[in-house]
Amino acid sequence: MNQSDTALAVQPVSFSRFSTWLYCPRRYLYRYILESPEERASGNFVFGSAIHEAFEAFMRSLKDDPLNHEAVVAVFERAMHDEIALNQHHGVPVDWGKKSADEMLAKGAELIDVFLQKVDRHVTVIGTEVPFTVEFADDIVVNGVIDLLLDEGDGRYRVVDLKTSASSLAQDRLEFDLQPTVYLLAAERILAAPGKVDFEFWVLTKAKSPAFRIYPVQRSQAQRAEVLEVIRDVRAAEAAGIFPRQRSYMCFGCEHRDKCDGECRKGA
Numbered sequence: 185m186n187q188s189d190t191a192l193a194v195q196p197v198s199f200s201r202f203s204t205w206l207y208c209p210r211r212y213l214y215r216y217i218l219e220s221p222e223e224r225a226s227g228n229f230v231f232g233s234a235i236h237e238a239f240e241a242f243m244r245s246l247k248d249d250p251l252n253h254e255a256v257v258a259v260f261e262r263a264m265h266d267e268i269a270l271n272q273h274h275g276v277p278v279d280w281g282k283k284s285a286d287e288m289l290a291k292g293a294e295l296i297d298v299f300l301q302k303v304d305r306h307v308t309v310i311g312t313e314v315p316f317t318v319e320f321a322d323d324i325v326v327n328g329v330i331d332l333l334l335d336e337g338d339g340r341y342r343v344v345d346l347k348t349s350a351s352s353l354a355q356d357r358l359e360f361d362l363q364p365t366v367y368l369l370a371a372e373r374i375l376a377a378p379g380k381v382d383f384e385f386w387v388l389t390k391a392k393s394p395a396f397r398i399y400p401v402q403r404s405q406a407q408r409a410e411v412l413e414v415i416r417d418v419r420a421a422e423a424a425g426i427f428p429r430q431r432s433y434m435c436f437g438c439e440h441r442d443k444c445d446g447e448c449r450k451g452a
């Protein structure tokens with residue numbers, strides 16, 4: 185069976201799907217198995233999506249005529265308003281937490297300012313929002329989207345994932361997060377460049393004084409093997425109907441919190 189035959193025979197799993205199970209299996213149940221309606225949209229998610237759209241528009245523009253600050257902020261504001269309008273259309277309230285939508289709009293413009301001051305404009309952009317569907321093993325096909333793919337010259341490449349975060353990235357995330365492992369595997373395969381791809385998180389922190397930091401991340405061969413084991417374990421847990429609640433800070437922004445808490449009170 186060649187690779188394209190396998191990709192057709194094996195149902196692809198998205199990175200966001202199996203990482204949802206790792207963060208909270210119960211949320212995975214509501215989102216992917218029961219397809220429960222969302223009770224609320226996370227304001228942080230709306231904000232992060234709009235920042236991503238502005239980031240991508242700017243990085244894409246480097247190939248030709250770089251957007252200026254006003255144009256990037258305009259993309260961000262339009263994306264925020266679109267997301268808010270879409271949620272309104274579906275009757276889903278946006279939970280902004282302790283901030284208002286206007287404060288988040290102002291924060292976004294600040295973050296873009298910091299980003300545009302510090303970002304390297306001399307990179308060679310291969311693509312933004314690069315989709316992939318890659319066979320990792322006979323029984324595992326993974327799909328996802330790479331935020332930014334750069335050509336480093338001399339047959340080397342760089343994968344960048346943009347994050348918006350309340351604080352800097354913790355060491356455990358840099359050491360163990362599965363996303364770099366999965367994205368490195370995928371990029372090496374689609375570029376036919378094993379061992380010649382680097383990975384960086386580009387992090388915009390929404391602190392009082394916004395910051396832009398770059399975190400290079402390495403992954404070993406053992407970690408690459410481990411991710412296959414994790415995907416198989418998640419698949420087995422799903423088949424066995426195992427979806428425990430994983431209480432964490434993520435509960436505050438969870439789109440199924442009322443359902444989850446309600447079932448808890450009833451002893452479900």
Ligand code: SF4
Nearest residue numbers: 208211429435438444
């Ligand atoms: S409220 Fe918390 S435990 Fe419940 S589904 Fe959401 S993230 Fe999981």
